[in-house]
Amino acid sequence: xxxxxxxxxxxQQRFGGRAEDWIDLSTGINRLPYPVGDIAVHHWHxxxxxxxxxxxxxxxxxxxxxxxxxxxxxxAQAAIQLLPQLAPRGRARILAPTxxxxxxxxxxAGWEVEQVRELDALAGANLAIVVNPNNxxxxxxxxxxLLALLxxxxxxxxxxxxxxxxxxxxxxxxxxxxxxxxLRSFGKFYGLAGLRLGFAIGDAADIAxxxxxxxxxxxxxxxxxxxCRALRDDAWASATSARLARDSxxxxxMVQRQDWRLVGGAPLFRLYETPDALAAQEQLARCxxxxxxxxxxxxxxxxxxxxxxxxxxxLAEVLAR
Amino acid sequence: xxxxxxxxxxxQQRFGGRAEDWIDLSTGINRLPYPVGDIAVHHWHxxxxxxxxxxxxxxxxxxxxxxxxxxxxxxAQAAIQLLPQLAPRGRARILAPTxxxxxxxxxxAGWEVEQVRELDALAGANLAIVVNPNNxxxxxxxxxxLLALLxxxxxxxxxxxxxxxxxxxxxxxxxxxxxxxxLRSFGKFYGLAGLRLGFAIGDAADIAxxxxxxxxxxxxxxxxxxxCRALRDDAWASATSARLARDSxxxxxMVQRQDWRLVGGAPLFRLYETPDALAAQEQLARCxxxxxxxxxxxxxxxxxxxxxxxxxxxLAEVLAR
Numbered sequence: 049x050x051x052x053x054x055x056x057x058x059x060q061q062r063f064g065g066r067a068e069d070w071i072d073l074s075t076g077i078n079r080l081p082y083p084v085g086d087i088a089v090h091h092w093h094x095x096x097x098x099x100x101x102x103x104x105x106x107x108x109x110x111x112x113x114x115x116x117x118x119x120x121x122x123x124a125q126a127a128i129q130l131l132p133q134l135a136p137r138g139r140a141r142i143l144a145p146t147x148x149x150x151x152x153x154x155x156x157a158g159w160e161v162e163q164v165r166e167l168d169a170l171a172g173a174n175l176a177i178v179v180n181p182n183n184x185x186x187x188x189x190x191x192x193x194l195l196a197l198l199x200x201x202x203x204x205x206x207x208x209x210x211x212x213x214x215x216x217x218x219x220x221x222x223x224x225x226x227x228x229x230x231l232r233s234f235g236k237f238y239g240l241a242g243l244r245l246g247f248a249i250g251d252a253a254d255i256a257x258x259x260x261x262x263x264x265x266x267x268x269x270x271x272x273x274x275x276c277r278a279l280r281d282d283a284w285a286s287a288t289s290a291r292l293a294r295d296s297x298x299x300x301x302m303v304q305r306q307d308w309r310l311v312g313g314a315p316l317f318r319l320y321e322t323p324d325a326l327a328a329q330e331q332l333a334r335c336x337x338x339x340x341x342x343x344x345x346x347x348x349x350x351x352x353x354x355x356x357x358x359x360x361x362x363l364a365e366v367l368a369r
Numbered sequence: 370x371x372x373x374x375x376x377x378x379x380x381q382q383r384f385g386g387r388a389e390d391w392i393d394l395s396t397g398i399n400r401l402p403y404p405v406g407d408i409a410v411h412h413w414h415x416x417x418x419x420x421x422x423x424x425x426x427x428x429x430x431x432x433x434x435x436x437x438x439x440x441x442x443x444x445a446q447a448a449i450q451l452l453p454q455l456a457p458r459g460r461a462r463i464l465a466p467t468x469x470x471x472x473x474x475x476x477x478a479g480w481e482v483e484q485v486r487e488l489d490a491l492a493g494a495n496l497a498i499v500v501n502p503n504n505x506x507x508x509x510x511x512x513x514x515l516l517a518l519l520x521x522x523x524x525x526x527x528x529x530x531x532x533x534x535x536x537x538x539x540x541x542x543x544x545x546x547x548x549x550x551x552l553r554s555f556g557k558f559y560g561l562a563g564l565r566l567g568f569a570i571g572d573a574a575d576i577a578x579x580x581x582x583x584x585x586x587x588x589x590x591x592x593x594x595x596x597c598r599a600l601r602d603d604a605w606a607s608a609t610s611a612r613l614a615r616d617s618x619x620x621x622x623m624v625q626r627q628d629w630r631l632v633g634g635a636p637l638f639r640l641y642e643t644p645d646a647l648a649a650q651e652q653l654a655r656c657x658x659x660x661x662x663x664x665x666x667x668x669x670x671x672x673x674x675x676x677x678x679x680x681x682x683x684l685a686e687v688l689a690r
Binding site: 050054056057067068072079084092095096099122125126149235240244260263264265266268269270271 | 377379388389393398410412413420443446447560565581589
């Protein structure tokens, strides 16, 4: 398994404690999640029905502001796993550094993979990948720049896993144009990563292919129940977006007294340049706060946002030491 | 979407009623499910960890009586979706009639697909598929016959989705032999189809390929929590197996007064030959009991087993009319 955040089992093996003792800031998963609430028993017992899955798709279209074809998948990751099946293998270009599943997955499927540093360098690719906002550095691309790129590649995948709280960046409303495929994560913004729910939004042909590759029951009954509820809760989404914007500033201010520099971030995580990320991770881990480091970038430390005031206080205390 | 049981939304569209008014016997899903119980909050919020997924794999090995490599998937169906990726396309042979996803899925992936009627006719295939016991007709194959077939094909997939209650049929303990791949469904026997959990068991190379194709978080936190609990509950499994065996006989006896003939069945469903399956389906549906018919076999009616005594009574009443 490749290096990922959320690997709290490793933190426990190295530093001890039970899972519930830890504040896991190693991911960009919202720590004040959408309330789980009741799940009707039939969602556990019965196969998800076609009409339930369609209701989930309509809820996603509502939340993401699109009328383009949608398919629900077991997380954005499940959609990523299917990308190599969308077209015959060819040349993939990935705007890097970014989420570390794309390159090895496409390489393993026989694609020629090139990681490039600028948007313009994606032109000419059969498959171009842009994570917007980007993980882990928060780099953003304007809608007009991405739309200008679209005719210069065969297929443009925009991974909007972290776009919920910055919806002005989203190209979901442009989905349906040939060659444009948008990936969305449900679990991060709604704080329900264990549910395994995400979406692909695109033109009818691509979504038909992804639907066939996902099979008749691509997500669980619980994912349908909670997705239908949460994705229609506009008040919760806008309050959460506002809070995450405030909390991003709060975290940046809190670490100012450290010898850390903000590299960038999205509303669910912040990336800091530190003198020694492993040392910083260990300092936090001794107080049961888990963070994300990057083998390839030994100065980078990524922190998710604390949730409750208790979590903020504990982080402040550790940083003040 | 291809024709499947569990399509209660269609039943409601045609015959009315709310989902909870219906007794859905159109699938082979246990109607007295394993109790859902509590699911710890972190299973909703956090990404499934590597150690949790490994614990689930160990629970599956325990339940299925194997020490071979295992990978959890979003239902047996999710494993089926990945079969075309196991080897370069070639000649697939399927013991038919059977579960109707195999043939179109392999055809669409460019395999040459042949449906054969006898086990022996599978010999020579690059990929041979046997559902054991078979859905929908309950046909069974002895372990020794399947093991004798193994060296005569490149890869033998045994779909044991309905084998839980007839574990003497299972080849799970033989898994690990090169070319043998066993698929298991969690949702049917445990009555939790909405959870989307299944397993593939095989040799290390095949399981490594399926693991890579499934990605780092192939199943939900709830599936891990419930799978770990249910798959270790030997007492529940053996009591349920005994009940399903008794109830299969009970259903066969109950329909004797109809002009129906038992074609075959597994402990979770029974297949009857009727003078007119659509008419029989409609008779049951008017009393909100849903059943499975087969376009290709207009006399076949498949019934799952009722659960509660109330369900048995309602079925008896409808059949007595």
